Amino acid sequence: MTYDELRSKIEQIVDPGFNKTLKEVNGIKKLVVGPTGVAELEIYLKDKSKYEQQMKIQIIKLVKIELGFPGIKIDFFESEFIPEGEKPIKYLAIASGKGGVGKSSVTANLAAALIRQGKKVGIIDADVYGASIPYILEVDVKPLSSTEDEKMIPLNKDGIEVISTEFFMPPEKPLMWRGPMLGKMLVHFFNGVKWQEGIDLILIDLPPGTGDVALDVKTYVPKSKVLVVTTPHVNAANVAVKAGLGAQHIGHDVIGVVENMSYYLNPCNQKREFIFGSGGGTTVAKKLGCELYEQIPIGQPEEGGYLYKSGVTAKAYDAIAKKVITEMEI
Numbered sequence: 001m002t003y004d005e006l007r008s009k010i011e012q013i014v015d016p017g018f019n020k021t022l023k024e025v026n027g028i029k030k031l032v033v034g035p036t037g038v039a040e041l042e043i044y045l046k047d048k049s050k051y052e053q054q055m056k057i058q059i060i061k062l063v064k065i066e067l068g069f070p071g072i073k074i075d076f077f078e079s080e081f082i083p084e085g086e087k088p089i090k091y092l093a094i095a096s097g098k099g100g101v102g103k104s105s106v107t108a109n110l111a112a113a114l115i116r117q118g119k120k121v122g123i124i125d126a127d128v129y130g131a132s133i134p135y136i137l138e139v140d141v142k143p144l145s146s147t148e149d150e151k152m153i154p155l156n157k158d159g160i161e162v163i164s165t166e167f168f169m170p171p172e173k174p175l176m177w178r179g180p181m182l183g184k185m186l187v188h189f190f191n192g193v194k195w196q197e198g199i200d201l202i203l204i205d206l207p208p209g210t211g212d213v214a215l216d217v218k219t220y221v222p223k224s225k226v227l228v229v230t231t232p233h234v235n236a237a238n239v240a241v242k243a244g245l246g247a248q249h250i251g252h253d254v255i256g257v258v259e260n261m262s263y264y265l266n267p268c269n270q271k272r273e274f275i276f277g278s279g280g281g282t283t284v285a286k287k288l289g290c291e292l293y294e295q296i297p298i299g300q301p302e303e304g305g306y307l308y309k310s311g312v313t314a315k316a317y318d319a320i321a322k323k324v325i326t327e328m329e330i
């Protein structure tokens with residue numbers, strides 16, 4: 001058995017997520033045979049968490065039993081292959097470090113602004129500790145329906161599609177049980193949702209913090225980009241820098257920074273009053289080596305609710321949306 005023969009046998013195995021052979025989907029990341037005859041394999045799989053076990057058994061059977069190799073070592077990675085004619089789903093995670101800086105507000109308002117620019121948008125509300133997207137958008141929460149191949153159909157509010165941890169969590173569930181459940185939910189959010197045809201961008205409202213969820217996002221959506229939200233205050237800025245650096249460290253591209261609650265626009269003299277201090281956004285952008293997109297003033301939407309539909313704030317969100325469109329190439 002030569003190396004080429006071994007390779008071509010493995011290439012004929014079907015990646016069940018794509019229903020195509022590993023050859024067709026460029027599924028072999030690495031294949032080497034060591035001096036003792038042990039085969040070392042790295043395989044790209046679509047929907048790794050679902051199919052890893054079954055593929056492992058199939059490959060071991062082939063390599064050890066049928067082909068008689070003395071040993072095998074296999075690692076699996078999530079596939080980034082895009083079948084021809086399919087548009088890749090793009091993701092932008094919204095991160096902040098600290099809670100309460102307006103991350104969910106920015107996520108929802110950015111989604112609305114992208115819709116105003118004619119884009120098709122969805123939100124994954126992954127902030128399991130403080131899921132608030134359904135409330136901000138005033139989504140009429142009802143049981144989700146699913147497609148024939150058991151993909152969840154998201155709820156839709158004014159054109160924004162939404163999947164939230166809150167749809168799957170009993171309302172009184174204590175916080176300490178929420179974290180462990182999130183990992184399981186994320187798998188379904190990234191692989192088990194039927195978004196609208198031709199969706200341009202999915203925003204992910206991350207839980208505050210720097211750690212494990214960003215890592216999970218990296219696993220499921222290796223190419224997700226990140227937008228960092230901070231307030232002008234130095235405390236929020238310091239934590240936002242850490243969140244951003246963490247994201248960069250694991251290989252996410254931070255595209256920009258939004259400074260929220262930047263100033264109060266005094267209605268009497270139209271002067272900006274920097275009641276929470278200033279400089280947070282600039283500092284964060286500088287330390288992360290990206291642009292400060294906008295400064296969002298303090299104030300509630302004139303129309304009521306949580307979405308700014310007119311005025312200075314709506315304009316600022318329109319400007320952010322345009323930058324996101326350019327940066328994400330959507």
Ligand SMILES: Nc1ncnc2c1ncn2[C@@H]1O[C@H](COP(=O)(O)OP(=O)(O)O)[C@@H](O)[C@H]1O
Nearest residue numbers: 099100101102103104105261296297298299300
């Ligand atoms: N620019 C703003 N002006 C006034 N209130 C704001 C602004 N941004 C957010 N808020 C309010 O601050 C609170 C926290 O915002 P939220 O988006 O839930 O933060 P996070 O998701 O970071 O925890 C909410 O009550 C929200 O309505």
Ligand SMILES: [Mg+2]
Nearest residue numbers: 104127130132
């Ligand atoms: Mg929030």
